Amino acid sequence: MSTKIIKRKALSISAAVAALGLLAGCGSATAPAPAADAGPVTIDVWGWDAESTQHVVDAFNASHDKIKVNYVLQASNTATQTNFRNVMESKKDIPCFMPGIAPITTTLVNGWAQDITQYVEPIKDAYSTGAQAAAQVDGKFFGFPAGPSATFMMANKAVYDKFGLAVPKTWEDFVTVGKELKTHGVTVINLAGEDPSTLLQMSQQAGASWFAIDGDKWKVNLQDDATMKAVDIIQQLVDNDLVAHQTYKDRPALYSYFDSGQLATVPLAWWSMTGYQTNFKASLGQWQAVDVPQFKDAKQFVSSGVADPGFVPVGCEHPAAAVEYVNWASTSKDAIEAGKNQKTGSVGVPTNLADVSAYTANVVPDKIFGSQPAAEVGAVIAKAQNAAVGKFERGPDYDAWFPEMQDQWGKAMAKQITLKQAMTNVQAFIAKDLDSKGIKYEVSK
Amino acid sequence: MSSRVEVRKSLDGAEQKPSRQARAGASASPRFSWRTKQRIKGASFTWPFVIGFAVFTLLPVVVGLGQSLFSSKTSGLGFGAATVSFAGFDNFARGLVDPVFWDSMLRVSIYAVVIVPVIQLISLTLALLIDAVKRRVANRFRLILLIPYMIPGIVAIMIWLYLYSPVVGPLRPFFGLFGVHTDFFSGSMIWVSIGNLAVWGSIGFNMLILFGALQAVPREIFDAARVDGASEFRIAMSIKVPYVRGSLVLTGLLSIIGTLQIFNEPTLFRSISPESITKDFTPSMVIYNQAFQVGNLNYAAALSIILAAVVGAASVIIYRLTNKVES
Incomplete structure (x- = not known):
């Protein structure tokens, strides 16, 4: 497999899937969500998915009073990385959630990722052990649980x-x-x-x-x-x-x-x-x-299979709100509805969930097998x-x-x-x- | 009247005394003379270039120089911010003895020794051929030959990757018709494949420069040579080529500068033949790898300056040598 291509596709798909809210219908819907920071807050969430994420964000904003998400659409995966490096250098307009662009350790070495253990710990059981492990360094969550697209x-x-x-x-x-x-x-x-x-x-x-x-x-x-x-x-x-x-x-x-x-x-x-x-x-x-x-x-x-988890960048002042949004986008039934492909109605495999059995048959193409x-x-x-x-x-x-x-x-x-x-x-x-x-x-x- | 008359007089080159009105006008704006104003106006046409050159060339060089004098290090597990400290010329000292960097420089130099003369020879031949045909025909060929130069480098490489493809590309079966069975992606052919791409992409531009120079050669010299019984080949070799030597030096220098900085082609061909084209294959690839993979921007900046110095030195040496030959 071409690592770079696979990595990029896996990144885009898993990040999109995670952020798009294509991950509903599991026990996690009942998992305790972390409390948002006090008072109504607005957070920027970055991504390069031009199809579904905005719909998920709209659905989230419609159902939440205390948190407003502003989806900042980037031109591409590469543009996202370049722009992110720039805002981290300038320390201005830092987003509150970034899709995965590198292994979590690399993200941490670069000084980008916040420790979000206290926010993820209460909700972690909704996610597979592999997804949890991928988001941790030395036992702490520096990323949001992200599952690999397994081989x-x-x-x-x-x-x-x-x-x-x-x-x-x-x-x-x-x-x-x-x-x-x-x-x-x-x-x-x-x-x-x-x-x-x-x-x-x-x-x-x-x-x-x-x-x-x-x-x-x-x-x-x-x-x-x-x-x-x-x-x-x-x-x-x-x-x-x-x-x-x-x-x-x-x-x-x-x-x-x-x-x-x-x-x-x-x-x-x-x-x-x-x-x-x-x-x-x-x-x-x-x-x-x-x-x-x-x-x-x-x-x-x-x-x-490996995954590069999304993370809350250092400099974001509302990490609880960011985790609440991503968790909702990953587990809510409303999110899955909003995140369906507008043309085909299809959903992807929510790779970070503990059990994906309910989703896999739907992604199988009709002729090859x-x-x-x-x-x-x-x-x-x-x-x-x-x-x-x-x-x-x-x-x-x-x-x-x-x-x-x-x-x-x-x-x-x-x-x-x-x-x-x-x-x-x-x-x-x-x-x-x-x-x-x-x-x-x-x-x- | 005043200024318009003044302009006309100046343009006529008259060294007359300025009129009273003109003197009055001059005293009204004593800061700049008319000539200075004209110079400023003329120079203003260069501002877009100067601004672009300053922002996109000079400023990065200055920033790069600054970067090259520092180094950054982390500690422990490497988490958290790195400590940046003044390193003086340490990065340059390391670069000057870095075998990986100088191996790549040697590799590309050898490649340049082969490919630049080939490019020059083909460009000159094409320019001479086009110069020898009727203007209408020449214009058509000139445009056709320039098309490769107009295609962005990355796009050109993607096109050639398809053409070279052993499975779907047309070249392999074409050569197969003549009993030549070759794989353009094999380790032994990769330099040839890259070189062919370089020739294809650059002959159009070089040919245009040389053709322009050929057009400036006085035609009566050719007539005189023909009267003396010189053949077209003799005219080309004895009159045309010496006349365009200056342009040949220019295109040669540009080819050398471009070749020493080669990056796009080997970077994309690396996927095809990774055992031959490593991440440190050319100086520019070493620099890119240090900056964007290893993450050592300071060292990458120092290597960039060393590369610029080498390219500059090579250009000066070749320019001097060719000038000596000419004199």
């Missing part, structure tokens, strides 16, 4: 059936099946050279912890046993030429390859199904939604969402080390170095970068 798989059933193979349920079997498919000229998965997100997600799934806070310092370990499990699987796939390396920058070529029957499996999140349906022709109806493979020794089913019922596909998505780890700490300098990881991943995919060497190099880069920034850390063994 599941789309298998080309026609390809598997043609060669008499079963869709693998473990990563170890994934390699075995990949070897068999290779003999028929089919690759088992696509690993784009620019995108190491598969490695991050598999490491997360295996239980890796690359960064952890230990008192006043960071513990860094990109070479723990869990990570090495993921590294080993990917290395086998690469060494045996079982994977394709189609870039996400060349979308027509990518879709054409996926659609050609030369690729057996595609990892994806719920929001990308429609895009595949729109761009596939020959393989429409041949795909089947399946669970993401597990590691053989996994004790329970887990899926991967052929005879597989939408309810069954929805169940796969819900299972992934409900089992999402959510938290994967990316440390205080994610922006700095991720491009380095892209470089190293690219070299590993081109077989210039091994993935293990790549992880060693990235860890060395992180140490150097943290040194230059004066951040305390310890590299774990």
Whole structure:
């Protein structure tokens, strides 16, 4: 998956979904809402969704006397980030809620996010544990609970059936099946050279912890046993030429390859199904939604995915009002009505809620999965969402080390170095970068 | 009468004494002479440029210089505001020995050594060809060749990404017709692909400058050469090219400056061939990465100034060398 694209889409969708109030109909509607700051207040809420958020805000304003929300529509995700940096520099017109634009730790290191623990704590049970974890640093909420769009798989059933193979349920079997498919000229998965997100997600799934806070310092370990499990699987796939390396920058070529029957499996999140349906022709109806493979020794089913939570910026004087609005937009039935797509009437998957089963079947497109019922596909998505780890700490300098990881991943995919060497190099880069920034850390063994 | 008459006299270059009325007028506004006012009026046409240059070029340079003299550090877990302190020339000292930065500089310099002569040669050839045909035909080709220059860089790259695409692009099957099976996105071809894009995007502008210079060459010299039996090729090589040497130096310098600062092409091609084009592939990419990924604006500012100094030095050296050759 293209991390940047996925991240951006996930950000926009999860942020939009969270802020749009597409998240109603759950027990959270009865969760105690935090008290708004005394007296009527007006707060600015930023976003780049031009379709539904304004309707949600209007509905909120119509039903609340003490808080008035002013939705400040930004031109794009990028424009939002640029403008936000500017207002934080000028300390003027700071909004009271920002959609997620970076991992919460990065947001905190940049000095942007307020501690909103006292406001989120009373309402947190409405949200999944993964969503809660993603919004916390060192046990405190610096962001609003945000759920990841969890990974599941789309298998080309026609390809598997043609060669008499079963869709693998473990990563170890994934390699075995990949070897068999290779003999028929089919690759088992696509690993784009620019995108190491598969490695991050598999490491997360295996239980890796690359960064952890230990008192006043960071513990860094990109070479723990869990990570090495993921590294080993990917290395086998690469060494045996079982994977394709189609870039996400060349979308027509990518879709054409996926659609050609030369690729057996595609990892994806719920929001990308429609895009595949729109761009596939020959393989429409041949795909089947399946669970993401597990590691053989996994004790329970887990899926991967990370989220970048929205936050209340430092400088906002009404954090309680901001949290009350976001909580209402995330859980109220009125919000879901207001947030429906005006043209299609559709709603998204409210990824931050504890149980999304009621929403997943509605987002399944009608052609790509052929005879597989939408309810069954929805169940796969819900299972992934409900089992999402959510938290994967990316440390205080994610922006700095991720491009380095892209470089190293690219070299590993081109077989210039091994993935293990790549992880060693990235860890060395992180140490150097943290040194230059004066951040305390310890590299774990 | 006064001022209009005065203007006419001045324009005529008459060195007559000013009339009584004119003297009276001058004494009425003693602060500026007529000539000074004219100069101010003339200079006022440059104000839009001067203001833009000051705000968007000089001011950022000054701000960048200021930024480069400081450094910021956090402590502990890195949370909270960073401490900014005066660092003197520390950032410059680090930049001057940074192997990542200088490797990228070497890489781009080698690329420039290859690509700039290619651009110059093609631009000159096209300019000579267009100069040799009838004006109506020349105008058509001039416009067609300028189109790539008019297309924004990022758009051009997206177009070429499609053209190069091994699956949906038309180039691969086209070359396949001649038995050439190549992948424009492969590591071994990536420089060629970027270079081709650079040539495509810049020959139009260079050709226009050179064509303009060729148009200024006195035509009677060609007639004299033809009477002496010179061929068109000989005229081109012995008369036209020497006449446009100044413009060749200009386009060469502009190409060198642009090439050393190359950013758009490798940044987008990085997705295609990340094992070859790393985040620190060119000096501008190193600077961008330091500023917007690593978050070290101070060091990025210092590197920007070092890059500007290198580009400036390269320009001066080449300008002097070409002047020597000319003299």
